Structures are given as structure tokens and as C-alpha cells.
Amino acid sequence: MKNNKKELSAYERAFEKQKEEYDLTPDELHNAWEFGFYPRSFLIYDFKKWGMEQFLTERDFQKLDFRERGLAPAIIDKRNLPLLLQKNAHYLPSLNIAIEKGRVQYIIEDGVYKEGDFDLEELLQRCLNKYAKLITKPIRLCGGEGIFIVANTLSEDTIKRIEKEDDAIINNVLVNEEYARKINPSSLNTIRVIFFKTKKGVLKPISMVHRFGSTADTCVDNTAAGGVVAGVDMETGELMPAWKLEKIRIDIEVHPKTGEKITGFMIPNWDNKKRAIDDLLQEINYLEYGGLDLAFTTEGLKIIEINRRPDLRGV
Secondary structure (H helix, E strand, O other): OOHHHHHHHHHHHHHHHHHHHOOHHHHHHHHHHOOOOOHHHHHOOOOHHHHHOOOOOOOOOOOOOOOOOOOOOHHHHHHHHHHHHHHHHOOOOOEEEEEEOOEEEEEEEOOOEEEOOOHHHHHHHHHHHHHOOEEEOOOHHHHHHHEEEEEOOOHHHHHHHHHHHHEEEEEEEEEEEEHHHOOOOOOOOEEEEEEEEOOOOOOOEEEEEEEEEOOOOOOOOOOOHOOEEEEEEEOEEEEEEEEOOOOOOOOOOOOOOOEEOOOOOOOOOOOHHHHHHHHOOOOOOOEEEEEEEEEEEEEEEEEEEEEEOOOOOOO
């Protein structure tokens, strides 16, 4: 019971925070609390059409015991992903620099592992000369928070910022293939794949959404940073009605900055892309459930991140 009380307390804190972030009616807030949903869920799901009983609540989700085994807990730390995928380095960005306590922990570049007493400034300058742009992702933050790009020149302030972040992963900046870059060129636009392991030991996708950044001043596509989300029809590759969250849910058909069509857009060569996703999933079949963030880039299909316990709202 003590653990359940602690989990419910976390739910209550999140509920109070979201209550201020989104505009819901008093009745909607009451129903969200009564059933155990976050206020945000009222903006994402059509409860009027389907009924609240059809959905797993956040309060109940926190009580689930996933019985994590093997390597599953290791993916909490983004720095472990390049280590786990070293034998499948073609799924990774070319450059992976792990930062621990402001110092270089290891480097994996083009699948080759290196460690040693690296000078951070010299290393980053060499990598900038080679890749032109680098992206730094703090380990302790989520939802796209704290991520920033280093481009062309390296300043003293940038070095201090990376050292201050303490723990981070640094990659070369990836570029989407044409269809996603045309819809939004300001960020890497990713697909979130929710997957689970079948009784036959095969990882199977159960849900996909495509995310797009929506502002010129951000390099991420998370909804918390103003990103646009569209469900993906997994059979056809068609993008379903798109939306973004502000104080309310805003349904959209075209990208708010570029004007490119999102709702109803057909992802090109979807059959090949779907097979590529299925092949990738079998390379991480030591997991039993998770959320895979991936991107189709000019360098091929890349894994950006694996989320250990995503909920279906975690986009």
C-alpha cells in the first residue's frame, strides 16, 4: 500500500500542474480526477465518442508492474543506447559522444568505440569541422527540454554549458529524408512506435505517431515544445488528423509554418519503411515493451531514443 500511495501522490502532483497548463471546463476536470486521467488526456482523446472506460487511466498506468528484466532498465540512460546497438551501428547517428559529469565518458563513431582522456573542446571542434552541426541532449531531462544545437563555431559558453549539464549525449545532427523535411525543415521529425513482445517472442508495433516541429526557433518535435502530432495508419502509411497542444487542442490539416499538408498525407514507400521498422524491432528484442523514436533520414533509418515505459500519450 505504501508504494501505491507514493504513486498516487505523483499522479496528484502531475494533475495539479496540468490543471494550470490547459483550459478545461470544471466538469472535464472533475471527470478527469474521478476516473484518474490527466487533464491533458481530455485534449488528446475523444472521450465523448468512445467513452472514458475504453482507455487506461494514468493513475492505473502508474500501478502496472512491467516486470522488467535483462537489459530493459539500461535504456533509461540515453548514453547506453549506442553501447547496446554497437553491433548495429547503422541504426545510430555516425557520432555518439557520452558525457559524464561534464567529461567525455566514451565515443562511438561509425561503430568504433573509443575511450580515454579526451579534451572536450578539442574533440568538439574536430567533430564540428567534420559534421558542421552537433546536437546535445541532457540525460536528466525529457520532452525535448534542454536540447540544443552547436553549429559551425565553438564558443567558451557552449563548453561551459555542456560541462554544466553534467550528463549528456552528443550526436551529429541528422537530416530527414525529403518528405518529412519538406513538411518541417526546422527539426528532425520523428516517428514514435509503441511496441510489445508477443507470446512468440516477436516485437510488434501497436501504435505509431508522426511528430513534426512547428517553430523556427526549436530543434525538437515534442508536443511539450509546440510540436505537431499525427497518428499513422500502420497499414497504409497515411497520416491521420493532426493536432498540437497549447492551452487547448488545436486540430490542423497543414503545417502551421510551411503550409504543407499533414492530415491525409501518404508517407512515401510505406511498405518498405514498415518492413525496415519491423527489422529494426527484432534487433532490440531483448525488450518486452517500449516506445521507439526513429527517423527516416538522408543516411537511412535511425534510432533516436528508446523510452522504457511510454504511455500512449507520451509524445
